[in-house]
Amino acid sequence: MTTGMKTVAAIVTFVLLGVAFGQVKSNPPIKTVRVSGVISDFTGTPHRNEVLELEAEGQKITTKTDQDGKFAFPEVPPNRVYQLLLGGSPRVIMGIQVGDTDLETHIVPSALQVGSRSTLAQ
Numbered sequence: 541m542t543t544g545m546k547t548v549a550a551i552v553t554f555v556l557l558g559v560a561f562g563q564v565k566s567n568p569p570i571k572t573v574r575v576s577g578v579i580s581d582f583t584g585t586p587h588r589n590e591v592l593e594l595e596a597e598g599q600k601i602t603t604k605t606d607q608d609g610k611f612a613f614p615e616v617p618p619n620r621v622y623q624l625l626l627g628g629s630p631r632v633i634m635g636i637q638v639g640d641t642d643l644e645t646h647i648v649p650s651a652l653q654v655g656s657r658s659t660l661a662q
Contacts, residue, residue, distance in 0.1 A: 575638060576612035577645035579605055579626070586610075587649070591627035594636070596620045 575594065579587040586609025594601045594613050597620065605611045616622075618640045624647075626632040632649045 572615040593625040
């Protein structure tokens, strides 16, 4: 084998090893948290089939309550302050601070002033 061929073989080997072991590292998956709870009036009657929106930084996530007033936003980016908009007219808006762990809450919108802003911290 000539010196030129040895050089080419060494370069090819180096490149192949670099490709095999030097793969680009992928970013870890984005961690999300779950925001869930129940919505009822002050007597405990659930708010059924109510549309909820969670908004922050131009992102909107929508869900709906079930027959028991339960809701869940299963994949919420953490460490942000969101506006939770409860359906209906006029809409009830409340602030929710979502940390880096799942959040479960019980919301009683009739205790809030309609159209006002309230803050629920984690």
